[in-house]
Amino acid sequence: MTEDQQHGSFNFAAHRLAQEARQALSFGSRGVKDVTAEFATAAKQLQPGQLVKDDYFTLFEAVGALEIMDPKMDSGCVPEDDSFEAEFDVCRGLEAAEIIWILDELLCLEAAWHDGYPLSQTVFTSLHVDRLLSPDNNAPYNLHYDRRPAGDLSNDEQLVHIVLRAYCLALIKCSQLVLHTVQSQNFYEEEDFVTHLFGRELLPKLSTDECYRLLDDALRFITTLNLPADTSEALKARLAFRRNYLAALIDDTDDWPDLIARMEVIDSTNSLGRPLREAFSDKVQRQLATSTPPRPMLQVSWKDAYARWTKMCAGIIETERLTSFWICQSPHCLQRAMWAFSYLEPQPNTFARAYLQDRLFGSDRITEDVSHFDLLLTDIRDLVLAGDPLADPDSFQVELPSDPRHQCSRHIEAFMDKAFEEYLNVYRMVCQNRCRIRRTFTQAIPIMDALETEAIRTDEELNRLAPREAMPNKSGAKVQLNPLTTWTKFYKVQIMARTIQLGFETEIYLPDELCTMYWLLSVFAHHQCSRIEAIERHLLVRTLSLLDHPQQNSRYAAECMASRDWLRSLHLQWDATRMMALALWRLCGILMAVRIIEAPKRDFAQDQLLYDARMKPYLSVNNEPIPSLQDLDRARQNIKSVEVTCKSIEMDVKEAKAHLAEVKMMSPEQAKYVGTEEQWKREMKQLETTCVAIAVQASQLMRIAGKHGKKGAQEGDSLKETVEASIPPPEKRYHGWWVVPQLKERKM
Amino acid sequence: MSGNSKHAVNDTPNEQPPVAKGHVELRYVPYGAEKESTYLPAIRQLISKDLSEPYSIYVYRYFLYQWGELCFMALDEQDSLIGVIVCKLEPHRGGPMRGYIAMLATRSEYRGQGIATKLVRMAIDRMIEMDADEIALETEVDNTPSLRIYENLGFLRTKRLHRYYLNGNTAFRLILYLKPGIPYKPTFPPDYPPLSPSEQGQGLMDEDLIARQAALMRIEDVRGETHDVTGS
Numbered sequence: 001m002t003e004d005q006q007h008g009s010f011n012f013a014a015h016r017l018a019q020e021a022r023q024a025l026s027f028g029s030r031g032v033k034d035v036t037a038e039f040a041t042a043a044k045q046l047q048p049g050q051l052v053k054d055d056y057f058t059l060f061e062a063v064g065a066l067e068i069m070d071p072k073m074d075s076g077c078v079p080e081d082d083s084f085e086a087e088f089d090v091c092r093g094l095e096a097a098e099i100i101w102i103l104d105e106l107l108c109l110e111a112a113w114h115d116g117y118p119l120s121q122t123v124f125t126s127l128h129v130d131r132l133l134s135p136d137n138n139a140p141y142n143l144h145y146d147r148r149p150a151g152d153l154s155n156d157e158q159l160v161h162i163v164l165r166a167y168c169l170a171l172i173k174c175s176q177l178v179l180h181t182v183q184s185q186n187f188y189e190e191e192d193f194v195t196h197l198f199g200r201e202l203l204p205k206l207s208t209d210e211c212y213r214l215l216d217d218a219l220r221f222i223t224t225l226n227l228p229a230d231t232s233e234a235l236k237a238r239l240a241f242r243r244n245y246l247a248a249l250i251d252d253t254d255d256w257p258d259l260i261a262r263m264e265v266i267d268s269t270n271s272l273g274r275p276l277r278e279a280f281s282d283k284v285q286r287q288l289a290t291s292t293p294p295r296p297m298l299q300v301s302w303k304d305a306y307a308r309w310t311k312m313c314a315g316i317i318e319t320e321r322l323t324s325f326w327i328c329q330s331p332h333c334l335q336r337a338m339w340a341f342s343y344l345e346p347q348p349n350t351f352a353r354a355y356l357q358d359r360l361f362g363s364d365r366i367t368e369d370v371s372h373f374d375l376l377l378t379d380i381r382d383l384v385l386a387g388d389p390l391a392d393p394d395s396f397q398v399e400l401p402s403d404p405r406h407q408c409s410r411h412i413e414a415f416m417d418k419a420f421e422e423y424l425n426v427y428r429m430v431c432q433n434r435c436r437i438r439r440t441f442t443q444a445i446p447i448m449d450a451l452e453t454e455a456i457r458t459d460e461e462l463n464r465l466a467p468r469e470a471m472p473n474k475s476g477a478k479v480q481l482n483p484l485t486t487w488t489k490f491y492k493v494q495i496m497a498r499t500i501q502l503g504f505e506t507e508i509y510l511p512d513e514l515c516t517m518y519w520l521l522s523v524f525a526h527h528q529c530s531r532i533e534a535i536e537r538h539l540l541v542r543t544l545s546l547l548d549h550p551q552q553n554s555r556y557a558a559e560c561m562a563s564r565d566w567l568r569s570l571h572l573q574w575d576a577t578r579m580m581a582l583a584l585w586r587l588c589g590i591l592m593a594v595r596i597i598e599a600p601k602r603d604f605a606q607d608q609l610l611y612d613a614r615m616k617p618y619l620s621v622n623n624e625p626i627p628s629l630q631d632l633d634r635a636r637q638n639i640k641s642v643e644v645t646c647k648s649i650e651m652d653v654k655e656a657k658a659h660l661a662e663v664k665m666m667s668p669e670q671a672k673y674v675g676t677e678e679q680w681k682r683e684m685k686q687l688e689t690t691c692v693a694i695a696v697q698a699s700q701l702m703r704i705a706g707k708h709g710k711k712g713a714q715e716g717d718s719l720k721e722t723v724e725a726s727i728p729p730p731e732k733r734y735h736g737w738w739v740v741p742q743l744k745e746r747k748m
Numbered sequence: 749m750s751g752n753s754k755h756a757v758n759d760t761p762n763e764q765p766p767v768a769k770g771h772v773e774l775r776y777v778p779y780g781a782e783k784e785s786t787y788l789p790a791i792r793q794l795i796s797k798d799l800s801e802p803y804s805i806y807v808y809r810y811f812l813y814q815w816g817e818l819c820f821m822a823l824d825e826q827d828s829l830i831g832v833i834v835c836k837l838e839p840h841r842g843g844p845m846r847g848y849i850a851m852l853a854t855r856s857e858y859r860g861q862g863i864a865t866k867l868v869r870m871a872i873d874r875m876i877e878m879d880a881d882e883i884a885l886e887t888e889v890d891n892t893p894s895l896r897i898y899e900n901l902g903f904l905r906t907k908r909l910h911r912y913y914l915n916g917n918t919a920f921r922l923i924l925y926l927k928p929g930i931p932y933k934p935t936f937p938p939d940y941p942p943l944s945p946s947e948q949g950q951g952l953m954d955e956d957l958i959a960r961q962a963a964l965m966r967i968e969d970v971r972g973e974t975h976d977v978t979g980s
Contacts, residue, residue, distance in 0.1 A: 049788065051806075051813040059836075062810035063803065072802055116911060191910045293801045435910040435918070506908040507889070508920075510899060604872055605902025609925040613904050616931040 064291050075285050075294040086281035090131045091144045093156025094276065096231045099164055101273030102128070103238045104266070105280065106171060108305035112298045113175070114312060114349050118194040120285050123175060125297040128160075128168050130284045132203070139205045141169060155225055162221045163235065166214035169203065170242045173211045176202035177249040178351050185357040185431075192433055193350040199289030208250050215243045234269035237262055254320065260313045267306050308349070315352035318344065322675060323359045328367035331379035332566070332672035338430040340679040342437070353431040360427060376416055376423050382672075383490060384483040384535055386563030387542050387556035390466065391483070404466045411465070415458040415484055422447050426491065438502035441495050442617040448492035452623045455484035471537050474530070481538040489623070490531055497524045497577070499617060505736035511727050512599035513614065514739055515588035518581045519635050520618075523627060525578035532571045539563055562669075569671035572663035576687065579656035580738065583649045583694045589639040590646075590701070591741060594710075594719040642701060642719075643711040649698040653691045660688055686735040693740045704745045722746055755885075756797070756853040757831075757864035758893035772824055774863065776870060779812055779819035787821060788812070790829040794853050801914060811836055811850055818847070818878075820870045822854070822863050830858050833867040837875055843935030844881035847872075852894070865897050872901065872924070881927050886912060886919040898922050 046052065066073045078084050094102075106129075109122035123129055132141050143165055153161060179195055179202070187193055222235050241262040247253045282297040322337040341348060341356060348356075365371050377391060385391040391412055395405040422444055429440040459482040470478035500521045503509055509517050543560040591597040602610070611629040612619070618626045627635075639645055663671060664684050673680040704723050705711050713719055725741040733739060779785055788808060796802035812819055815836045822831035831854035840846035849871060854863045875883060886909060887894045899905075903922040912919035 049785075049809055049813055051809050059807075059810060062806045065804040065806040067804045070802075070804075073804060116916070188910070191912075295801075433910045435908040439907060508905045508908060510905070513904075600900045600902075602900065602902035603869075604924055604926070608928060609930075610902070610904060612928065612931050613906065613923055613925045616906070619931045 066291070066293070071294075073293045075288075075290060075292070077294075078286070084283070084286065086127055086278070086283045088127050088278045088281070090128050090279075091157075091160065093154050093158075094160050094164070094279075095156060095274070096159060096225075096227055096235060097272060097274035098276040098279075099159050100231070100234050100238070100269070101275050102126070102164065102279050103167055103235075104270055104273055104302055104305075106168070107266070107309065108300040108302060109280075109298065110171065110175070111305040111308040111312075112300045113194075114178070114351055115308065116191075116193055116350070117298055118196055118198075118292075118295075119175070119200075120196075120198050120288050120290060120292075121282070121295050121298050123171070124198065124200070124284055124288065125280045125282055126168070127279055127281060127284070128164055129172065132165070132168055132172065133200045135200075139203075140210075141165075141203060141206060158221060159225075163218045163239070166211075166218040167239060167242055169206060170211045170215055170246050172203050173206060173208060174242070174246050174249055176204075177246075181249075181358055182350055182354045185354040185361070186428055187350050187354060188433065188436060191436070192353075196290075208246065211246055212243065215239050215246075219243075230269060231272055233265075234272050237265040237269065241266060248316075256313045256316045256320075260310055263306065263309050263313070267302075270302050270306075311346065312349055312352055315341075315344065315348035316355055318348070319352060319356040319359060323356070323367065324675060325367050325369075327675040328360075328375075329370050329378075330672055330674065331375050331382065333674045333676070334366070334375070335427065335430075336673050336676045336680070338427050340676040342430045342434075343679070347434065357428060357431050361424065372420070372424060373416065376420065379423070380412075380416075380483070380487050381559070382563060382566060384481065384487045386539060387546055387560035388483075390462065407465050408462050411458050411461045412484070415454060418454050419451055419488070422451060423491075426495075434502065435506055438499055438506055438508075441499045441502070444495050445492065445499070445617055446620040448488060448495060449621045449623055452485060452488045452492060455488040456482070456623075459483065459485050469541065471534075471541060473534060473537075479534070481534070486531060486535060490528065492621075493524050493527055493531075496618060496621075497521060497528075500524070501737035504739050505730055507730065510600070511588075511597045511725070511741070512592060514597075514727075514741075515585055515592055515636065516614075516632055518585040518588060519632060520626065522578050522581035522585060525574045525581060527624065528574040529571060529578060532567055532574065536564070536567050536571070539567065565666065565670035566672055569663055569666050572659045572666075576656045576659040576663070579652045579659065580687070580691065580694070583652035583656065583691075583698075584738070584740065585635075586639060586645050586649050586652065587694060587698060587701075588741065589636055590642055591725055591743075593636075593639055593715040594642065594713045594717050594723075596719055596723045596725045596743070597741065598720070639715070641712045641714040642705045646698040646702045650695060653695045653698075657688065657691050660684060660691070683735070687738075689734040690738045690740060693734060697740055697743050700743045704743070707745075755851075755887045755891055755894035756795075756856075757897060758854075758859040759862050759865045759897050772830075772858070772861075774830060775823045776866060777821055777823060778870075778874075779816045779821060781816050785812075785816075787829055787832075791819075791821070791832050791834070794829055794832055794855065795834070795851050797853070808834070818871055818874055820867050820874075822867060830855050831863045831867055833864075833871050835871050835875070837878055837880055840882075840884075841935035843933045844930050845879060847875035847880040847883035849883065849885040859893075864894075865901070868897060868901060876926060881925070881933070882930050883924045883926065884921060886921050888913065889918045889920055895920065895922075898924075 068074050069077050071077045071079060106123065106126060109125065113119055113122040124133070128143065131137065131143050137145060143161060182193055183195055189195060219236060219239050222232055222239075225232070227235070241259060244253065244255065244258055244262065248256055248259065280297060282294065285294050318341060322341055323334075327333045327337050338356075342353075360366055361372075364373075366375050374393075377393065381388075381391050389395055389405060390408055392405075396409045396413070398406040398409065400406055425440065425444060429437055429444075432440060459480070462484070463480055463482075468480065470480050473479045500517055503517065504514075539560060543557070543564070546557050546560060588597065592599075608629055611632075615626060668674040668677050668680070671680075701723065702711065705713060705719060708719075708722050710717065710719055710722065722745065723743055724746050725743050727739060727741055730736045779787065779791075788805075791812075792802075792805070792808055795808075811834045818835035818837060820833050821829055824830050832851070833849065834851040835847060835849050837845065837847045849868065852864055852867065854867075872883060883903075885898065885903075887898070889908065895905075899922075901924070903924045905920045906923045907921040909919040909921060911917070
């Protein structure tokens with residue numbers, strides 16, 4: 001190829017590119033063609049209502065379709081007597097009172113965003129924020145774009161261009177940081193939080209330092225103004241809040257208590273604001289990228305917003321307290337802490353829950369010196385292998401390949417790798433909203449069951465590599481501990497029990513299902529108790545052998561003692577659960593037998609299919625399957641007369657109370673509730689009160705039945721006309737997981 | 749389904765006595781196979797009466813064009829629309845044949861007469877004829893009349909769906925099994941794949957446009973259970 005030709009081809013390519021670019025930029029080059037008539041003709045070929053669609057056009061798309069110019073669907077539709085854009089000049093000067101009101105309104109809208117509403121209905125409705133975020137705007141993001149107003153700015157104008165602008169920019173920066181934290185953790189879009197930005201960018205080119213500088217300038221500027229002292233302080237408090245909030249979000253400080261204090265000052269000066277509603281408009285939605293219909297700007301009262309901000313800061317402070325070293329170094333203290341956090345009233349918002357997740361899972365360490373791996377290993381050790389060289393962290397360091405400790409450790413490691421994700425979910429999932437905790441736990445059941453199969457395999461290997469003494473079980477047969485199987489099963493059944501308990505709390509079960517579900521819960525609790533007893537037997541032998549060989553390390557002995565206490569506390573708690581579940585099974589069972597609680601007619605249902613639908617989460621369990629429909633029916637046949645049943649309930653409750661009384665005496669270290677002492681105490685109280693309530697309802701039933709000479713009533717008899725039962729909603733229960741039907745005599 | 753609850757009904761006579769006095773002779777007719785019945789405007793009006801954010805006509809067509817035989821209407825003597833039920837029936841994630849009750853409404857002055865129950869029964873019967881394995885729907889947790897209708901027919905609550913509706917209300921998913929062995933039928937992930945484990949911890953559906961839209965619109969089963977993008 002000659003040089004000329006080369007040039008020629010370059011020139012040609014350049015020419016062609018330029019032409020293509022022109023075509024791409026201006027479709028006019030191909031000419032405009034009116035296709036209305038053709039389109040109308042083509043459309044007439046269709047039957048009215050006929051849907052022309054390919055296989056990929058789903059209900060999603062159908063629902064996403066808008067009818068253009070329908071004011072309820074088309075966010076771009078402008079009514080005839082309305083203007084397209086809000087008519088408010090964001091550059092015009094405002095008085096300090098108006099600025100104060102705008103800043104507080106922004107705090108209200110920001111709180112609503114935190115509460116799960118989209119930015120389009122909240123922060124983005126601020127016309128000042130809208131101007132700063134406009135795609136036409138660029139760094140350094142002025143309200144007036146590049147057209148600097150002529151002449152000196154008045155004080156009112158400076159309040160807007162210096163103070164309000166700095167505040168809005170910092171607010172946008174804060175939103176970006178919040179969004180980043182939320183999106184880095186587990187949450188559910190729309191249910192918990194809306195991350196959608198509607199085609200806007202949250203000032204990616206603006207640094208935090210620049211925000212600090214602007215806020216500091218604004219603070220300085222205020223002191224130069226001759227404002228009334230309270231107004232001046234009010235403005236300063238708001239700017240300082242924003243500055244410190246930003247600092248807390250970027251991790252420059254963790255002074256969340258300071259934010260609560262500043263919020264109090266803001267609250268006390270809220271009344272200084274003078275409303276300027278025209279500074280906000282939902283018309284901004286017309287220019288946001290969205291497929292959702294227009295929605296009104298949210299109205300949040302200052303009182304509500306103030307409460308939410310305070311709660312959020314308090315929630316964050318709590319996350320720091322609940323993840324202290326002393327809690328984090330014990331898996332079970334930490335698990336308690338997670339539940340305590342999730343059950344704060346009201347439940348912490350999405351950001352606080354993400355913040356907690358970030359603290360625990362942001363790196364590979366739960367806390368300084370405790371890696372996720374350590375956490376899992378400690379858990380296994382605390383529950384099943386205290387004082388055992390197996391699963392001793394030291395054994396993992398043994399490098400000699402022929403050493404059984406080395407070999408066993410590799411098998412345990414392989415198992416831990418498989419268990420890891422689901423194990424961390426035991427913590428993480430508790431940070432989700434309540435409905436999701438139940439549902440994600442439900443999904444965990446088959447995973448844990450598969451893990452159990454893995455554990456069985458690993459235990460076989462461990463038993464082969466390092467044979468240990470088998471112990472007689474309850475029926476005298478000699479059995480191995482099978483530590484990993486036992487550990488996995490313990491967690492699996494605990495998760496299964498939680499799904500039932502959360503089912504009560506989220507009102508999944510109808511009154512006629514309570515009986516069955518409490519029976520199932522009692523079965524799970526029974527399994528847990530037998531499992532703990534087996535662990536206890538093996539632990540005892542291990543402890544005794546350590547005493548026989550005092551030269552062995554004392555760490556092992558201490559571990560055994562701690563584990564013994566821990567197992568005892570678990571045993572007592574599961575025993576209490578079992579007895580309470582049995583009592584409620586009996587109570588609900590007798591109420592159904594004598595038709596005080598009746599099942600709906602259910603014309604289209606069959607018993608086996610109802611069982612399938614209800615038990616679906618548990619049907620996939622292969623290791624130790626759940627009771628069948630026939631088992632459940634047989635259990636119910638054991639419920640005899642009102643009198644006999646009520647007496648049994650009394651006994652169950654008595655036993656449950658005894659277990660609670662005993663476990664209550666245990667210290668935070670023994671029962672592993674360090675850091676959540678208050679919640680523990682409250683829960684014990686709630687459970688005891690529930691016990692009393694069950695006994696009261698049983699004796700109420702006896703009393704009314706006795707009054708009508710029906711103490712002997714049983715299946716086939718009816719007390720329907722005599723007694724009525726109501727099911728208390730979760731907020732009226734002593735504990736959300738325990739449903740005690742309320743009985744009263746029917747008026748004749 | 750999405751938006752606000754689409755179950756604007758009440759069949760319990762003692763709670764809200766019907767406002768329409770006297771005996772009204774109603775006819776119950778299927779929407780049928782015609783592509784666009786003259787009743788569509790009335791159906792639209794009845795369903796969207798209480799909705800702040802109505803559906804486009806395509807949503808109605810989506811159901812009626814494909815499953816016209818699963819839509820039933822209650823008409824009075826003047827052929828005015830008193831009640832309507834709109835459903836679909838298709839394999840659920842390649843697994844069980846799932847019927848889905850999308851919308852159910854009766855005119856408020858006719859509530860308390862069992863019209864909605866009758867419409868649901870007709871839809872269930874037709875779905876059974878069409879070999880449905882199960883039927884699902886969602887309704888607001890505090891919509892007691894609607895819950896009562898379905899629970900009296902045999903539906904069970906299987907899930908509570910936090911802030912399911914656009915107005916922030918929470919829903920129950922209800923399900924009715926029609927054949928044995930449904931829980932054992934395998935299902936397959938929805939079209940959008942779960943993120944790889946390394947990407948877990950991202951917000952649900954953050955990156956997937958389809959799922960994003962689905963989430964915004966709150967459609968049935970958008971948030972697939974096992975296949976949640978968040979993993980787990």
